[in-house]
Amino acid sequence: MELRSEHRGPRLDVPRESRRPLLRRRRELDKDRFGRFAENFARFMGTARFLLYMTLFVLVWLAWNWLAPGTLPFDAYPFIFLTLILSLQASYxxxxxxLAQNRQEDRDRVIAEQDRQANTRAHADMEFLAREMASLRMALGEVATRDYVRSELRSLLGEIGELEERRDRDRESSEARRDDDGGDRR
Structure with missing residues (x-):
């Protein structure tokens, strides 16, 4: 007898798919987009062009309110609206x-960590190379040098020369003996 489950509902051993990660990704993208905007804004505020524009704006504001008091002044009260606008601009x-500084600190932190890892790898590589060079020096200590080989060859040549002289002497003495032995027999 075979047991079969006829239940066709969602399986309990398989997690359901969720749409929340897409929303989270969207928020992260928006957060990153806003961060880029903040950095661009902070960069612009640190330029001479921004200071020039702000100075021109304030000068136009002051000139308009001083020179056109009866016609159409922006600020009915002496420069309170200008102070409010500048305060609002500063508060934003x-x-x-x-935010731009925090993002830069995060980037600097990541770069510093990458630099530390690169320095650690470079240090490990240098230690490895130092060990390899030490082992090569030790191995070279066991290898015959040019001067050692020359001295050994000279001593071998000297021994060969002595052996040839001895052989020549032995040959001469054996020939002399033959001559002496041959002359007695005749």
Missing amino acids: AAPLIL
């Missing part, structure tokens, strides 16, 4: 600059 600029 400060967090954006801090």
Whole structure:
């Protein structure tokens, strides 16, 4: 008898797919996009062009409110609206600059960690090479040098010369004996 499950519902041993990771990814992308915007804004605020634009804006504001008091002044009260605008700009600029600095610190931290890892690898490589050079020096200590080989060859040549002289002397003495033995027999 075969047992079969006729239940066709979701299986309990397989996790359900979730759509939440897509939403999380979207938030991370938006967060990264906002971070890039903050960095670009902070970079722009640190330029001479921004300072020139801000100076021109304030000068135009001051000139308009001083020179056109009765016609159409922007600021009905003497420069309170300008102070409010500059304060608002500063209140938005400060967090954006801090966000850009935090992102730069994160990048610097990652780069520093990569530098540490590269330095560790380079240090390990240098230690390996130092060990290899030491083993080569030890191996070269056992290898015959040119001067040692020359001295051995000279001593062998000297021994060969002595053996040839001895052989020549033995040959001469054996020939002399033959001559002496041959002359007695005649």
